[in-house]
Amino acid sequence: MKVVEFVKFDEKFLELSWIWLNDLEIKVLTNTPDFTQIDQRRWFESLDSKKDYEIWGVTVSGIPIGVCGLKNIKNSEAEYWGYIGDKLYWRKGIGEIMMKHIITICKKRELSVLKLFVLENNIAAINLYSKTGFQKQLAVNGLLEMIKIL
Numbered sequence: 001m002k003v004v005e006f007v008k009f010d011e012k013f014l015e016l017s018w019i020w021l022n023d024l025e026i027k028v029l030t031n032t033p034d035f036t037q038i039d040q041r042r043w044f045e046s047l048d049s050k051k052d053y054e055i056w057g058v059t060v061s062g063i064p065i066g067v068c069g070l071k072n073i074k075n076s077e078a079e080y081w082g083y084i085g086d087k088l089y090w091r092k093g094i095g096e097i098m099m100k101h102i103i104t105i106c107k108k109r110e111l112s113v114l115k116l117f118v119l120e121n122n123i124a125a126i127n128l129y130s131k132t133g134f135q136k137q138l139a140v141n142g143l144l145e146m147i148k149i150l
């Protein structure tokens with residue numbers, strides 16, 4: 001059985017996320033803007049000081065495959081984001097495991113609302129979020145807000 005783990009987002013994940021987020025398909029699906037390696041390094045070095053942000057590397061049987069996290073953690077709300085960078089691991093139930101793990105963390109922290117933004121044409125992701133209990137809210141400029149009451 002493959003074991004999915006949520007681990008520290010370290011230099012190894014930093015290097016891989018550079019590759020993953022520069023893959024055109026993933027860049028588009030995750031709505032990632034252009035960025036340089038200097039931007040990325042600056043962002044990485046700011047992580048420890050960010051109080052409203054958390055990030056985890058995702059491994060399957062020890063192999064790094066993706067990244068997920070929470071941002072804009074404020075009062076009783078947070079915003080989920082995540083992607084599987086290694087396409088060999090798409091459609092194997094891991095996205096669902098990632099989401100369920102994050103929901104469990106949010107519930108333990110007594111957050112009451114989890115939201116996310118997804119491109120309106122990212123059907124795979126929208127299906128995953130609907131399956132895990134998110135409701136569609138307004139779409140603005142092609143970006144759909146989805147919300148789950150915890």
Ligand SMILES: CC(C)(COP(=O)(O)OP(=O)(O)OC[C@H]1O[C@@H](n2cnc3c(N)ncnc32)[C@H](O)[C@@H]1OP(=O)(O)O)[C@@H](O)C(=O)NCCC(=O)NCCS
Pocket residue numbers: 026029030082083084085089090091092093094095096097117118119122123124125127128129131
């Ligand atoms: C979107 C993503 C997180 C889904 O994770 P995944 O591990 O591939 O999905 P899972 O295997 O856990 O599937 C869970 C559900 O998602 C939906 N889903 C996943 N892939 C799908 C696809 N290609 N087409 C339609 N629905 C899909 C289905 O509802 C599925 O449930 P089912 O298996 O009972 O049909 C992953 O494919 C990914 O990271 N893609 C690239 C980046 C991205 O789009 N990130 C999200 C940005 S908001």
